[in-house]
Amino acid sequence: MAFQKPSHTFTKIHLKALHTNNFKILFALSFTVFINTLSFAQDIPKKGKTINRSIKDSVVVKTDSLLIPETSEKAQDSTLTDSVAPKKELLEHIVTYHADDYTKFNQKKQKLYLYNNAKIDYGDMNITSGNIVIDYTKNTVYAKGITDSIEGYTQKPVFTHGNNVVEPDSIIFNTETKKALIFNSKTEQGEGTVIAQITKKENDSVYFLKNAKYTTAEDLEDPEYYIKLRKAKIVPGKKIVTGLANLFIYDVPTPIGVPFAFFPQTETHTSGIIIPTFGEQNDRGFFLQNGGYYFAISDYVDLAVIGDYYTNGSYGTRLESTYSKRYKFRGNLGFRYENIINSERGFPDYSKSTIYNIRWSHSQDAKANPNSRFSASVNLGSSTYYRSSVNQINTGAFLNNTLSSSVSYSKTFQGEPQVNFSLTATHSQNTNTEVINMTLPTFQGSVGRIYPFASKSGSKKGIIQNMNLQYNIRGENRIQTTDEFFFKKEMFEDASAGFQHSIPLSTNFKIFKYFSLSASTNYNEVWTFKTIDKTYDVEERNFVNDTIKKFDAFRTYNFSTSIGTTVYGMFDFEKEGKDRKIKAIRHVVRPSVSYNINPAFDKYYENAEVVNADGLTEGELDVILDNVNLEYTRFQQASIFGTPNKNFSSSMGLSLSNNLEAKVRDKDSTATEPKKVVLLNNLNFSTSYNFAGDSLQWSPVRMSGGTQLFDGKMNVNFGATFDPYALDNNNNKIDKFNIDNGGSLFRLTSANLTTGWSISSKKGGKEKDKNLEENLRSGGRADDLFGVSEDFANQQIDSKKDGDKEEPPSEHYNYKIPWNLRIAYAVNYSNSRRQNEISSHSLMFSGELELSPKWSIGASSGYDLKNAGFTYTQLRFERDLLSWRMNFSWVPFSSRSSWNFFIGIKSSILQDLKYEKRRQPDIQL
Incomplete structure (x- = not known):
């Protein structure tokens, strides 16, 4: 790189009459034709090959050469490319410079001086400083600040080359070799800053430093800590390699040091070692905890392999992975395993156990697919994991007494009517009883509401037009097991499966203008794949159940109706001439009465067969069976969706909900409207009366409420x-x-x-x-x-967010x-x-x-x-x-x-x- 010297000379122009020299013109033309005929531009022909001279020159000279427009040599050349690179121009880029006070060029010293807010732009290089001197004879640029008797040393240079920014006290830069000497520089490298007394810029990608400081402190003038680098090499955006380095805290050296060090500076995810924590535990000895390796697999997924080790033989391992794809999904997956040993082998308090835990969380971006969705929230494993784990990462969760999981996929088929279905796998685990309940899987499907009698205009009025029906199906495969048989073959032996179909038919309409009445009937059909055959053993005085694995079904139906209204009351406390604090109280009451009929389906019930009654008289048998109810249904203990209703039920339900709000005077004197205050979010009362019951027909009155x-x-x-x-x-x-x-x-x-x-x-x-x-x-x-x-x-932990500013400390x-x-x-x-x-x-x-x-x-x-x-x-x-x-x-x-x-x-x-x-x-x- 070189800088063009501005011209400060004047050229005298003298006009002379043109003389035509025909001999010289003809000689020049003849020589040009001869050269073009026998030469082949600047290309050296390969040995063994002849030049094809049949190519004619495209320029035909018929007139005076002074009248012919000048054409380039390349256009006249018969070759398409030139093997010899053209001579490099003096400047590869446009140079722009500026200074507020003055721009002065010294013709004798061949130097250009820029003063006060000086700036030079050349390609991807930029220098701003208070004072810049360009030496054309040495092809160097010298930049420094301005010394002021009041403000001190100001307008320090800022040197930018590509993505690298250096803020030194002064800099000398060679425009030809692109090498530089930088004095007292501050350079950002990743999350840290390098402060060096002398920096040598070898090229665009290598810097050599001497007596440098590396720190992540914000106060670079007086950093609270730094790592002193005696000699170091920086490859911007990639790494810092240094020799002897040790930690300084407020300029006080510490014995913490290394003979050499490597600081990665890449802006992308990189793999690396996770340094463990050391310590001691009374009954397990010394330990190393939370150490391992981090794998930066790609921009979308990573993996951390972390382990713990105790000198008594206990150990643990954790696999933690996070994945994410913008506008698609994000989640994390973790597996934890611990082998815990207490005391020493041979002692009475010796014990050994293994515990594990699996966690998975997955969420789909709402923009990914509006018609289908997949999500997961999994937390399962040993019931004693959080109570027994010796890793303190689990301290905040050891009081958990329930582990639960859910993995679901849902799909919607748009149309009229709309069809939905979902598949869900659930898990619920009581860590005290160690009982595990799972559904693998649950299938749910539904067809949207259909209004067969609605008008074509879309508006629905009256009992007929509001009549609608739906179809719902639910299928489950339920498993109940314990920790002992979790994910073993015994876990699946007692699984129960079934389907439930329901078709609700309902309508609603207004009566007497202020009352809303709704009526519905529901058809329910349950499929099961297991039933029972129950017998009563007289000798053993207990029931014996025999499981029959075959398809069976039962069907039920019911009817319900309800009527309700809403009553509004306003209590006004305002009086003319008085500004009361409480302006008014608004009371909303919603009473509701419902009626339900559930027929009896006793056809699904029968009496258990009595066995081992030989040798007993009829009277003795009656005495034994006097207090035994032999009636049962084959669906009990086998159907996961309940059993048919044996007794007729006719009941009435009563409910009353309340809401109280007040309007009060606002403390803000500029407010024009009263302030609304909620006194009671809700206050609900409910009970029911069973008309078909022979006793205890009223159910208890339940009251619930809440407020803020x-x-x-x-x-x-x-x-x-x-x-x-x-x-x-x-x-x-x-x-x-x-x-x-x-x-x-x-x-x-x-x-x-x-x-x-x-x-x-x-x-x-x-x-x-x-x-x-x-x-x-x-x-x-x-x-x-x-x-x-x-x-x-x-x-x-860094609670400060981008753009946040700390408040100045109070005096x-x-x-x-x-x-x-x-x-x-x-x-x-x-x-x-x-x-x-x-x-x-x-x-x-x-x-x-x-x-x-x-x-x-x-x-x-x-x-x-x-x-x-x-x-x-x-x-x-x-x-x-x-x-x-x-x-x-x-x-x-x-x-x-x-x-x-x-x-x-x-x-x-x-x-x-x-x-x-x-x-x-x-x-x-």
Whole structure:
């Protein structure tokens, strides 16, 4: 690269008369024809080949050459390409330069001076600086800042070459060799910054450094830490290779160092080693935990293989994979396995067990396919996994008592009517009883509503036009097993399958203008592939069931109707001349009456055969069978969709729902309308009366309600059950009203109250910990009331988002202390048999307090008010050390008593520069 010298000379033009020299013109033309005939441009012919001279010149000279337009040599050449590269131009790109104060060229020294906001653009190279000097004799560019007596050294150079940006104190750049010497530079490399005293730019892709600092700190003038690189080589966007390097904290050297180091700088995903955490546990010895290898398989999927090892022989492994494709789907898959050994072989407390857990989450983008959808949420494995796991990543989920899974695919066929179907596999696992219920799979299909009597215009009026029907089908293959036989052949032996078909026919219409009446009938058909044949063994005094594997079916139908309306009431409190706080209260009441008929299908019932009755008289047999009900249906214990109704049922249902809202004076004086406040979201009452029953015809009255307080920050839900019948001396319900037995109109049998309250300061406190996502994926709570995972090493916490700006610190100490608090309260009362007791009574709470913008403490705990004891408690402490972070978590008591201390760099590229010390819980199997 070279720069063109601007001209500062003047040329005198003198006009002379043109003289034609015919001899010289003819000689030049003859020489040109001779050269064009015997030469072949600049191409050297290959040996053994002759030049084809039959090609005639395309230029015919018939007139004076001065009148013929000049043509290029290439156009006259008979060859299409030239084997000799043309001479390189002086400048390959257009050079543009600018300076605010002046642009001066020194003709004697062949130097160009640019001053104040100087700028040079040449191809993909750009230099901005306060002062730029271009030396044409040496082909160098020298850039430096401007020294001001007030502002100091300003307008430092910024050198940009391609995607590389360097901000030095000064720079010398050679335009021919494209080499440069850079002094006191700051260069961004990935998430970090390289600060070097002297940098030599060898070419576009190689830099050599001396006495450099590598840091991810934001304050580059006084970084809180850096890694000192004595000699290093940088390949921008790829790697940094260095010799002796050690860690400095605020310019204080530490003994943490390496003889050589390699820092990957690629912007794409790369594979690499995950450094484990070391520690010691009382009954398992020393351990290495959460170490392994990360595989960057592609831009769409990755895999992390992580393992734990304890010196007593215990070990664990985890496979974690995340995949995603934009506008298509995203998900993650994980498998965890642990082989846990307690104590030593030969000791009485020695034990060994294996546990595992499988998790899979998949979600499809809504834009991928509007007519079909696939989703998965899987969490299954050993029932004792979360309680027995020694890896503290599972701390926030060990209180889970239910594991559940669901994998589903649904498809919609657009049309009239619309057809839908879905396939779903479900799993529910009780970790206390170790009972597992699965459906492999569940098939559901439906045909959209059909209005056979609707008018062609589309409007539906009256009982006939509103008549509609549907078709629904559901098929299931149910499996019930335990941990012992999970995914073994015994698991499938007792599987039950069946189909249920239903065709509901309904209509609705208005009567008396304000009442809505609906009527429906439903046809139901159940298919099953197993039935039972029941016999009664007189000798053993019990029933014997014989399973018959064959297809069978039963059919039922019912009828129901309901009528309801909505009543609005407004209580106005406003009076002329008075500005009351409460303006009005609005009450909405929705009463409803329903009637249901379920016929008796006793044709599906028969009496069990009596066996082993030989030798008994008829009277003796009657005595034995006197208290035995031999009637049964072959579908009981075999049909997964219930059994036919044996008794005729004719019942009436009553329900009443309420909603209360108030209009109050707004605190904002500029508001023109009153503020609406919800007093009761709902207050519902329901009961029923069985006309066909011979006793206890009234069912208990059930009451439920809910509301929100304090601008929606507190949710309150309550419920109660009232029984109109009395109890006898043995606390059994009798067919006598409680009021007729000397009691009240209703007898309170149960009640419950739950509240959730979330409050915070105006600033709101810190953002939620990302470990809450681990809780949710493990089947736990979405909040931290049961604690959070303690996997501090693998989480990259950076609460600041792009574009967020930190508020300047206040001059007053403790000017604002952000905080938040979450409270959950639950109480249950039982009195169904005069026990009159609080069956459960608990209070849970969690919160965070930011002592300063960089210090925060948090806690999760609870108190069992019935048993008078604290529930699982976790105390947390976090310190933001700018580029570093420090976490401390402590579980002071319970079977998982433990603590964990962690300090490490937040940047993902240096996340393995950490220190972690922990005390594992001493879990006994």
